[in-house]
Amino acid sequence: MQDLALFWDWLSFAVRWLHVVTAIAWIGSSFYFIALDLGLRQRPGLPAGAHGEEWQVHGGGFYHIQKYLVAPAEMPEHLTWFKWESYATWLSGFAMLCVVYYAGADLFLIDRNVLDVSPTVAILISLASLALAWLFYDQLCKSPLGNNDTALMLVLYVFLVAMAWGYTQLFTGRAAFLHLGAITATVMSANVALVIIPNQKIVVADLIAGRKPDPKYGKIAKTRSLHNNYLTLPVIFLMLSNHYPLAFATEFNWVIASIIFIIGVLIRHYFNTVHARKGNPHWTWGATVVLFIIIMWLSTVPAVLTGEKKVSSAAETFIASAHFPAVKDTVISRCSMCHTAEPAWDGLYRAPKGVILDNDADIAEHAREIYLQAGRSHAMPPGNVTEVTPEERALLTAWFEGAGK
Structure with a gap:
């Protein structure tokens, strides 16, 4: 048993390390391309089909970047795809979920004062929630509501708040936060695997066949990419939260998680606005500080007693x-x-x-x-x-x- 415990601890470390590395790669490319897209400028004389361009300097050289909407006139000889960073991040994250929370369900996943279920039932609930969250989000985006960005984001936020509360009625506080991050990451990665990349492949196939690509595929992919951009910061917080009981092990942990999504949106709004050269909304940082102080206060509110602890x-x-x-x-x-x-x-x-x-x-x-x-x-x-x-x-x-x- 002792050898297994040591092996499992090292396995958890290795998978966590892999997850961090792949997440850095995915988040880095996501942030870069959103900033690039928002910073594009139009000028007379751009090639046909070019939406905008930007000059950048880095590493001792200059880069001249042009973006085409929906696609260039013909297929380029060399095309770099950005997808494996997303896939590897989700796969390594799911592996960590299995190693830490599924294999250690009695310790990390189940709180018998919250819901007294077997490890098998708890794991099935976890898996079902990941799948159902994606299906709900995807259908919302494909519904008429998907044409109204503001209304869509409000409904999605209400859904996330409901999920935050729901998870605290099923799992330990630590697992509730982790799963809220996991469903968000699942939505983000599924956006890439099931929407963004397939749409880009349709455009590429049209170029190869000599057809003019339908602009709707690019519009849908861009919308999903923007959703991913705003969801990234809350996911990072939720994944780090397992180290901080003041976040997850409190009576109002689901409220704290809900506020974190607002904070993430505010911070991304600041950077997206700056990158788009539309101003410098410093108010977002003031609002973020106020919300974080509220979180700190919520974490100190005395927890409600849950009764005598059961011993496994x-x-x-x-x-x-x-x-x-x-x-x-x-x-x-x-x-x-x-x-x-x-x-x-x-x-x-x-x-x-x-x-x-x-x-x-x-x-x-x-x-x-x-x-x-x-x-x-x-x-x-x-x-x-x-x-x-x-x-x-x-x-x-x-x-x-x-x-x-």
């Missing part, structure tokens, strides 16, 4: 271990000054990452994390400030490995 069968095994009394004494003396409802450590107002280690049930439920963070490694406590001894670390290791057997 795996946790009961760790409690029954002969090592547990000594382990409990070690954890209480070395860890609980921070990992408790009211930390005694100066400057801490909440337990780091929301992990409570001042009672039997919570110590047992976090056996794996204690083993990895304070037994097999010296990650906890930071700088060994509570002076955990080598013998105590050996005890934590023996407890987890022995109970696992």
Whole structure:
């Protein structure tokens, strides 16, 4: 069991690393092309079909870029496609969802005080929500409402708020935030795979066949690309939120998530306006600060008590271990000054990452994390400030490995 825990932790690290790398590639190209598109200028003498051009300087040279709507007169000899960044980001993100939340459903996905279901049912709910969210969004875009950008975005926002609330009624707070990010990322990647790229392929096929491409395909692709642009910043916040319990482990976590979407839109509106040379809307930053202060306040509102915590069968095994009394004494003396409802450590107002280690049930439920963070490694406590001894670390290791057997 101990070897599996170590392997799984490294696998999670590797998949997370891959996800971060691919996400940087996708977000970078997305931001660049939106900025480029908004910065295009028209001038007399542009080639037929050219919508605009821009001069850029970077890396010691100048770039002269022209955009064609809907397409040039004939197929270029060389054409670079931007799609694998999106596909790789979603695939690596889904792999991380499987490794962390599906494989660790009892710990990270299910909160039995919220919804007492089996891991299989929880995973099926998760998968269904990803698919249904995309279908709902796609049908909205294809409906008459899709012709009104403002009305469409308002309806989509209401949908996201409903999903934010709904996820908190199904999963742990951490998993709720992660899934809200996952459905948004699924919509974004599906936009690329199922709408933007297929539409561009239709245009390319028309060029090769000598036909004049229908401009509607380019318009639809551009609209979906703009949606992706505005959704990017909220997704980044939601994916990082699992490190910050003050965001996800609070009573009003779904309200916090809903406000984050507004903040993301405000920030993107600022940059898009600047890139389009339509002004410098500083008010967006003031509004963002006010909304973030509201989020900070919401995170400190006392949580509603949810009742007595249920102990999983795996946790009961760790409690029954002969090592547990000594382990409990070690954890209480070395860890609980921070990992408790009211930390005694100066400057801490909440337990780091929301992990409570001042009672039997919570110590047992976090056996794996204690083993990895304070037994097999010296990650906890930071700088060994509570002076955990080598013998105590050996005890934590023996407890987890022995109970696992």
